[in-house]
Every structure is written in structure tokens, then in C-alpha cells.
Amino acid sequence: MNKIYASYNNIISSLGFDSEIVVQNIQDKNSGLQLIEDKAILSQPFYSSIINSKDLYANFKTLGIEGDFTRLEHMMISSLSKVIGEAKIPINNRVGLIISTTKGNVDVLDKNSRFSKERAYLSVLGRVIKEALGFKKEAIVVSNACVSGVLSIAIAKRYINQGVYDNVFIVSGDIVTEFIITGFNSFQALSNEPCKPYDKNRSGVNIGEVAASILVTKDTNALSKEAVVVLGEGSSNDANHISGPSRTGEGLCRSVKSAIKESNITFNDIDYISAHGTATLFNDETEAIAFNRLGLNKVPLNSLKGYFGHTLGASGLVETIVGMHSLQNNTLYTSLGFSELGVSKPLNIITETTSRKLDTFLKTASGFGGCNTAVLFQKVK
Template sequence: MRKVYLSYHELITAYGMGSQKTVEAIQQEQSGIHQANYFDRHTAPFVSSQIDRAMLEASFQELHPSKEYTRLEKILICSLDTVIKASKLKLNDRVGLIIATTKGNIDVLDTEHPFPKSRAYLTEMARAVSDFFSFTTEPIVLSNACVSGALALAIAKGYIQQQKFDHVFVVAGDLVTPFTVSGFTSFQAMSAQPCKPYSEDRDGITLGEAGACVLVTSDRERTNGTSVELIGEASCNDANHISGPSRTGEGLFRSITKAMRQAEIRTEDLGFISAHGTATVFNDEMESIAFHRAGLSEIPLHSLKGYLGHSLGASSLVETIAGMHSLKKNTLFRSLGFAKLGTSKPLAVIEQTTPKKMQTFLKTASGFGGCNTALVFQQLADES
């Protein structure tokens, strides 16, 4: 079976352009969450993590676009451009493209948006991004709520091991829009303050936006210092409710145990868990139950949403890239916003950024519709 690696990568977040800026801010425990610009007079006050518009526009114009693109497409294109150039790959029929997003160009449905409403179709968005780089293969769109980014990595692994592709560029992105704000507000799930995953005083999510891209490859020669091997992955739908997670954590529990079995590692070998941690009452409770059932209650754990908010389909890819750096730096990143444990089952929440020698980590993601994904990553052995 072919080995699969995550190699060159890029992040675009509220911290700026480039993975290093985001990772350094997280390591320094700096929040990227700020008071949001209100969309209209009907929008209640909220905080969020948003990409600077002027910075994005300046970076995009450096690529000399020949036509107009939506804001999300610009984020995806800028993310991809960095990774494609770093990889030096020719975009032939052995190179795939997966675009992960929850809502895509949902903002074009706003009344005064300049783009045609058809641009909200995910296929239209994907074609615009793919054509910018002249990919020869058909772009694949993966939209499965908030596990989209993580699931895209698992799908890329499958394509490579089935020898459909040798390399797959996985790019993910989502925006903070009136649609998403109003949706979560209607669930009474929005926190007025930066979110506090797993904390007793948590009261809801903070929305965020981000772009992320990584090269998934079978070529060991195309790896670098932060590269990891994807050694286990699994997904399971608990079929509980359209928006509510299973009270028993069944889907996440099954995803974790299957991914760990595939990875052939023991629970005590895990360096840390990069969890979903949205800071809603039900999600965090569900995760604590699933981790407890999987025997992971004592494994160091964090949620990065206290830094970047919840960027929906992009969040798990953003957090995976941060996890790659965590392994490389042998550093556990603090779970920002956590004060006192507020779940029924114990969790080893990381309360301060701490050095730790480690080789593996587990990334989990959960989302609306009962979807759950678990991925196990391992540092590359020195072949010199």
C-alpha cells in the first residue's frame, strides 16, 4: 500500500498570509478574534475572526488575474498558488484537486452582490478556481458540513492509494457571511465573547474565516521539515439529528477507534489531540464522551477555535496544518479560552503552551448531519 504524506502547505487567516504567521501567533497565545463589522442594522453584535480584505486583495492582484473572482475564490486561489509553486509540480493527469467548503460562494446570493447567483453553485466555484491554474483533471468538490477539510484529506489518501492520482492539492475555505451569522444566531449558538471550548462557562461558537491548502502526495522526495504521514483515517455518521450531535458520541467514537486501528498505534502513543471543540454545550459534551469511550481522557487535547473561531469546512484543514507545526516544534499549543472543565467526562485540556517530545497526533472533526472524521498523523522518520 502506498504511503501518503502531507507536504507543502499554506494558511490565510486573520493573522495574515502564510502558515508561519498563524502558527507563531498561536504559539504566542495571541487571539485572532475581534469585534466584527456588522452586516446590517438587524445583525446583533458579535465577534469573529476575519481575513483582512485589503491584504487579500493586494496579494491576489500580484497574481495578475485576467477576470473577476469572488472573495472566497480569491482566498482559495492565493492558498493554492503558494503550494503549487512550492511543489514545482506539472498539473497533468496524475495531479488532482479537491476543494473543501461548507457554504462556498453563499454570499453571492445577497441582493446587491455583483456576481450572478449561479456562482453559488459549488461546481461553478470549483471550475473558476481550477481554470485559473489550468488543471487538466476535473476538480472535486467536497461539502460535508464542518468535517469537509478533514474528510478531503481522507479522500485524497484514497485516490492516491487507489493510484488514480500521485498527488492531490487539497484546498479549503469558508467565509463569515450574513447567512452563516443569521443561521447560528437562530440556533442561539453564537457567543458574544470569544469562544471557550470545553470550559464550564462556554456559551457558544465564534465564527471565523480562513483559507488553507496542502499537498497530499505519495512522493517522499516532495516532503519537507513539517511534513507528516497520514497513517489512519475513518469517518462515521451517527445519524442523530440534522444539527445536534449524538449524546453518546457514537459516530466520533467509531471514527476514532477505526482510525487508530488502521494506524496501528496505541492510545498512549498519541502526542496530543487536535479536537473540534466548538464551545457549544452539546458538541463539547459529546466529544468528552467519545474521547472517554475511546480511552483518550488523559491524552493532551486542545481546540484552536479560541484563536481562529470556527471556519466551518476549512477549520479541520487549518487545524491539521497547525498540528503539523506542533509536531515539528515538539510543542503543545494552549487551548485558548479554557478556564474550568465543563464536561461530564474528564479531558486533559492543554492550559498552557508546553514543550513535549512527540511523534503522532489525532485530528477530529464533527459537523451538522451527524458527520464525524478522525485522522492520525505521524512525523516522518529520518531516512538520511
Template sequence: MNKVFLSYNNIISSLGFSSEAVVEQIQKEVSGLSLIKDKTYLPQPFYSSLIDNNLLNEAFESLGSPQNYTKLERMMILSLNDVITQSNLSINDRVGLIVSTTKGNVDALDADNSFPEERAYLSSLANSISNFFGITRTPIVISNACVSGILAVATAKRYIQQGMYDHVLVVGGDLVTEFILSGFNSFQALSDELCKPYDKDRKGINIGEVTASALVTNDIELLSEDAVAIIGEASCNDANHISGPSRTGEGLFRSIQSALEQSQISAKDIDFISAHGTATLYNDEMEAIAFNRSGLEDVPTHSLKGYFGHTLGASGLLEAIVGVHSLKNDTLYKSLGFDTLGVSKPINLITSTQKTPLRTMLKTASGFGGCNTAVVFKKHAL
């Protein structure tokens, strides 16, 4: 089977507008989260990583008129434009587009929003991005809760191996909106402090906003310096509960087993895990159980939610991209916010950023609906 790679990539976040700029901040253990006091979002103050509108428009102006595009569209176009420019990819009928999002332009449902309600259809968002870049194939939207971003990478790989495309542009993004915050708040899942994944004092999640994008390709002529091979992937459901993870970590455990099997490697070959780590009691505990059942309890592990918050439909892709830079830089990045283990099974959290040789990464994500996805990446020596 042909090898498929995750190649050129970009992150648009409060920490910067390129993957390199963002990873530089992570290297310095800087969080993109800050306390927001804005009642149009939520009655009480909350931590988030909002993208500054002025900075965004300044960066966007050379590409188009900001007023014609929603905030999320501007973020996605800016991100993809960087990937297309870096890779020099020519757009033809062998190029696909996958947009990963949970809520897209859901802010267009708000009576006070200047865009019409029709913009809330996810295909409208995808068409807007697709038309901007002149992509000829029908864009594909994945909306599968919090695994969407990493599932988009797995899907791109499958399509390329099926021969549907040679290259797939993958972009993931979600906004921080009143819609999302009020919902998570009704679940009492929001923390009023900086989130602390896996820590005994964790109080819940922070919601953040980013867009991330990457070129997934089978063409070795189109590989970036940091390109990695996507060597295995799988998704399995918990078949347990729609809003709470399985107590046995069943779906995540099965996803990891199946992804390892497809990769033809074993647990001992994994050099680090980029986990989901939302900092809710149930999620963190479920992951600890699944990692133990998989024999991965000693593998260095981090959650990046302490830097970005939970960025929903973008999170899996965002965190995979940071992981790609971990592999390239041979550096394990600290699991920010973690001090003392607060899960019932031991896991090996990265407590300080450190240089070490790295070859393989396991990326996992889990979400509402009981969904779980695991993807294995391997460094590609040019």
C-alpha cells in the same frame, strides 16, 4: 500499501498569510478573533476573524485581477499558489484538486452581491480555482458540513492509494457571511463573547473565515520539512439527530476506533489530539464522552477555535495543518479560552503552550447531519 503524506501547506487568515506566520501568532497566544460591529452581517455585534479585503487584494494583485474573482476564490487561489510555489509541483494529469467547502460563494445569492447567482454553484467555484492553475482533471468538491476539511485529507489519501492520482491539492475555505451568521444565530448557537471551548462558562461559537491548503502526495521527493504521514482515517455517522450530536459520542467513538485500527497503533500511542471543540454545550460534552470511551482522556488536547473561530468547511484542514506544525516544532499549543473544565468527563486540555517531543496526532471533527471524521498523522523523519 503506499504511504501518503501531507506535505507543503498554507493558511490564509486574519493572523497571517502563511502557515508559519499564523503558527507564530499561535505560539504567542494571539487570537485572530475581534469584535465586529457591522449590521450588514448581523444586527448585533459579534466576534469573528474576518480577512481584510485590502490586504487580500494587495497580496492577490500579482496573480490576477481581483474584480474577476470572488473573495473566497481569491483566498483559495492565494493559498494554493503558495503551496504550488513552495513544492514546485508540475501540474499534469497525475495531479488532482479537492475543494472543501460548506457554502462556497453563497454570498452570490444575495441580491446586493455584484456576482451572478450562478457563482453560488460549488462546481463554479471549483472550476474557477482549477482553471486558474490549469489543472486538467475534473475538480472534486466535498461539502459534508463541518467535517469537510479533514474528510478532504482522508479522501485525497484514498484516491492516491487507489492509483487515481499521485498528488492531490486540497483547499478548504468558507466565508463569514450574513447567510451563515443569521443561520447560526437562529439556532442561538453564537456567543457574544470570545468562544471558550470546553470551559464551564462557554456561551457558544464564534464563526471565522480562513482558507487552508496542502499538497497530499505519495512522492517522497515532494516532501516539505514538516511533512507527516497520513496513517489512518475513518468517518462514522451518529445515526441519531441531524442538528445535535449523539449523547454517547457514538459516531466519533467509532471513527476514532476505526482510524486507530487502520493506523495499527493504540490510544496510548497518540501524543496529542486536535479536537473539534466548537464551544457549544452539546458538542464539547459529546467529544469528552467519546474521548473517554476511547481511553484518550489523559492525552493532551486542544481546540483551536479560540484563535480562528469555527471556520466551517476549512476547519478540519486548518487545524490539521496547525497540528503538523505542532509535530514539527515539538510544541503543544494552548487551548485558548479554556480555564475551568465544563464537561462531565475529564479530558486533558492544554493550558499552556509548551515544548515536548511529539510523534503522532489525532485530528477529529464532527458536524451537522451526525457526521464525524478522525485522522491519525505521524511525523515523518526525513
């Protein structure tokens, strides 16, 4: 089987419109989270990381792409067009498009939206992105809760190995809407301060928004400087509860084992874990249990939710991209918001940005529906 690589990438977020700028902000411990007072979204103020619309639309204008696009489409097209431009791969029948999102253009369901309700269909979102950027084949839309972004990398790899495509572009995105915020609020899951993954005083999630894009390829001539090999991947369901994570971390453990098995490396080879760390009581506790069961409790680990908030279907992809830059820069980035361990099992949370020779990292994510995904990445040798 071919080696499959994750290569050119982009992040559109409140920390910048370019992966390098975003990573520099993370290096400097700048968070995109801020207190939002917007009664059209929630009656009380909430913490979130929101992209500045004026900057987004100004940036979009420079692309010269015409059409009547939603906010999310602006984000996705801005992000993906940049990656296509850098990768210099001609879009033909051998190039696939994956779109990963949980809720897509759900904001058009609001009675005040000027867009037709048709735009809420994820397949319509797929068609809009496909046509705006000139893809030839029908988009594969992945909507698998909060693992969507990282699962999409596994899916791209699988389609390339099946010979369906040589290259797959993934764009992942979700936006902050009244729909999402009121929903998480009804779950009493929102924190009223910047989130604190794994911390003793953590009190829930912040929801954020990003669009992120990446090229997945088997072509060694299409590698960016921070490109990585997708060593192995796996997904597993907790088979326990549709919203609460398994108390034993069963699905997460199994997904990591599946990824390890495929990659032919050992647990000792993992230099860094980019974990899910939503800062809810149960999620972080479950991860601690799973990583201890796997003997990974000494591996440096962070959650990037303190920078972006939980960006739902896009979180796994944006965090993978930061992880790639982490390897490239041989730097472990601080798990922002953490000060004192608040899970029942030990974890090696990164508390200071540290230079360290890095070769291999593990990205994990978990989501509603009991889904868990793990992917292992390694520097290109």
C-alpha cells in the same frame, strides 16, 4: 499500499497569510477573534475572525493571476497558488484538485451581490479554481458540513491509493456571511464573547473565515519539513440527529477506532489531540464522553477555535496544518479561551504552550448531518 503524506501547506487567515506566521501567532496566544459591528451581517455585534480585504486583495495582486474573482476565490487562489509554487509539482493528469467548503460563494445569493447567481454553484467554484491554477482534471468538490476539510485529506489519500492520482492538492475555505451568521444565530448557537471551548462558562461558537491548502502525495521527494504520514483515517455517522451531536459520542468513537485500526498503532501512541471544540454546550460534552470512552482523556488536547473561530468546512484542514507544525516544533499550543473544565468527563486540556517531544497526533471533527471524521498523523521517520 503506499505511504501517503500531508506536505506543503498554507493558511490565509486573520492571523496571517502564511502557515509559519499563523503558528507563531498561536505560539504567542494571539487570537484572530474580534468584536465585529456590521449591520449588513447581523443587527447586533458578534465575535468573529475576519480576513482584512485590503490585505487580501493586495496580496492577490502580487500573484499576477487575472480574472474577476469573488472574495472566497481570492482567498482560495492565494492560498493554493502558494502551495503549488512551493511543491514544485508540474500540474498534469496525475495531479488532482479537491475543494472542500460548506457554503462556497453563498454570498452571491444576496440581491446586492454584483456576481451572477451561477457563482453560487459549488461546481462553478471548482471550475474557477481549476482554470485559474491550470489543473487538468475536474475538481472534486467535497461539501460534507464541518468535517469537509479533514475528510478531504482522507479522500485525497483514497484516490491516491486507488491509483487515480499521484498528488492531490486540497484547498478548503469558507467565508463569514450574513447567510451563515443569521443561521447560527437562529440556532441560538452564537457566543457573545470570544469562545471558550470545554470551559465551564462556554456559551457557544464564534464563526470565522480562512482558506487553507495542502499537498497530499505519495512522493517522498515532495515533502516539506513539517510533512507527516497520514497513518489512518475513518468517518462515522452518529445516526442520531441531523443537528445535535450524539449524547454518547458514538460516531466520533467509531471514527477514531476506524483510524486506529488502519494505522496499526495503539491509543497509547497518540501524543496530542487536535479536537473540534466548537464551544457549544453539546459538542464539547459529546467529545468529552467520546474521548473518555476511548481512554484518551489523559492525552493533551486543544481546540483552535479560540484563535480562528469555527471556520466551518475549512476548520479541519487549518487545524490539521497547525497540528503538523505542532509536531515539527515539538510544541503543544494553549487551548485559548479555556480556564475551568466544564464537561462532565475529564480531559487534559492544554493550558500553557509547552515543549514536548511529539510524534503522532489525532485530528477529529464533527458536523451537522451527524458526521464525524478522525485522521491520525505521524512525523516522517
